[in-house]
Amino acid sequence: MKLINHIKQHRARLDLTQADLAKRVGVRRQTILAVEKGKYVPSALLAFQLAEALGMPVAELFELEKGEDHDDQFSSP
């Protein structure tokens, strides 16, 4: 199961660079890059800070990419 994010799209919507978003949230630009590319799963705190900086709920910014195994495991009989 993977965590996917829509940071890049919403950042573009607000015309923010990675550096701008990084400054708003108080992290390095490389950190934003790592999160956007899926190389780093942010902590809950950082996830909420990103959502607040982009003006949207966390659940719309991040979502779980469900795999087939997960669906089979939890599907009702």
Added chain:
Amino acid sequence: MTTNSVARKLPSADWLAFGVGVVCLFLSYVYGPLMLVTLFAVFVPSVLREVGLLRDGDEWTVKIMHRAGFHALLVTAFMIFLGYLAPSLGWHAPPGNLTTGPDIVFGGETLRKAVVWVFLISYLLQYWGARLGSFRILLGVGIMNLTPIVGFARMPEGNQTSATTFILVALGAAALFVGLAFLARQFPRPGGWILLVLCLAACTFMGYQARDPRATWGVLAVIFQVLLILGVTGVALVREEART
């Protein structure tokens, strides 16, 4: 250019310190005591961060720094383990050398530098990513191969033939690593496989050289550095391209 825009374009203090540390690591192959500057520049800020006196990192940079430290621990522990295994493997110090114990396999200097090398390479590959990180690491190693020329350029007359040969070899090695750097950047996946093949070929060739007990010590040190630089960057490139 305004003062603010100049300040934004300059690297931060920790990156400047890091850069000084890396440059001194290169130059320490010519003048050993510069290694102290490297250790100071690279590790003192990390110690200050751990005790909470320096708060310039965010959660991701702290995480990759911890991971790089763990990698350094694993590799040097392996080297120490290999050193204790050395007598039963039939490895000995070069003739006339009274070294015993773990230093038989890797001279103390190699072991000390291994800590710094592994930490730097792991951190930089994680921070910049495999493609850009490999490019910069290989470029840096290429430049590092030029630093012994500084020492040999001061050779007294009568040794000019040896000096010329050494300088040509150093230039060749530098050109090879710089070429590999650009290959890794332009063609990451094939470049990664080429790095791995070169690593395997170099280690195999030097493994044969290591059968001579007089050569074991130095050869194993070179194998380690080849494995680290070519092998690790090669694996990082192949893995990242496989994921994308």
